Amino acid sequence: MLDTALWISLTLIVMAMAMNVYRLAVGPDVPDRLLALDTLYVNSIALIVLLGLWLNTKTYFEAAILIAMLGFVGTMAICRYLLRGDIIE
Amino acid sequence: MTFYVITEGIIAFLLVAGGLFAFTGSLGMLKLKDFFMRLHGPTKGTTLGIGCVLIASMLYFTVTQREFHVQELLITLFLFITAPVTGHMLAKTGLHMHLRFYTGTRGSLPEFRDEDVGQSRVARPARAHHPWRTKAKRSRLKRREIV
Secondary structure, three states, X not given: OHHHHHHHHHHHHHHHHHHHHHHHHHOOOHHHHHHHHHHHHHHHHHHHHHHHHHHOOOOOHHHHHHHHXXXXXXXXXXXXXXXXXXXXX | OHHHHHHHHHHHHHHHHHHHHHHHHHHHHHHOOOHHHHOHHHHHHXXXXXXXXXXXXXXXXXXXXOOOOOHHHHHHHHHHHHHHHHHHHHHXXXXXXXXXXXXXXXXXXXXXXXXXXXXXXXXXXXXXXXXXXXXXXXXXHHHOOOO
C-alpha cells in the first residue's frame, strides 16, 4: 500500500514540476517566472522528502531545510529588486 | 499488527493527498488567466500539499524508528510562515509592474490606478473615501483651482 502511494505521489509531483517548468519557460512577465521558480523549489522539497521515504534514510532533511530557507531568501531578493530597483539600500 | 496497518493507511492517504494538492496548485498556475489569479494556486494548494507530504514522512519515521521525529515539523512550520509572505511580495510586485489583469475583476482598487506622485499636488484625505466618487471630487477641486 505504501509503495503504491509513493509511486502515485511521485508521479503527481513530477507532473506538477513539469507544469512549473512550462510556466517558467513561457510565462509572459517576470513575476510569472518568479512564481514558477517559487513553486518549483517547494515541489523539489516534496521530491526530496519522498526520496528520503523511498531510501528509508533521514539524511536528506537538512537538504530540504536548506532549500526552503535559501529559496525564500532568493524569492524575497528578486521581489525586492523588482519593487525597489535595489536589494539592500 | 492492526496498529501498523492503520498507520500505513494514514501515511498512504497523506502521501496521495499531498501529491494531489501539489498537482492542483501547479495546474492552477498553468491554466488560470492572469497573474493575480495564478498567484492563488501555488500559495495555497502547493503549501497544503507539501504539508501533507511532510506530515506523512514524520509519521513514517516516528513509527518505524520508534523515536519521536520532529525535523519535518520544522520544515512545515517554516514553509507555512513564509508562503503568505512570498505571496504578498509577489502580489505587490505584480501591482507595481502594472501587469495586465482580466477585466472581469470588479471594482477599482486604488493600487490599480496610475500613480500620481510627483505629477500634481493631490489632496490626500486622512480618511479613505469612496472609490468611485473620486473623479467628481477631483474635478470640483480643479474648478476651484486648488490642484
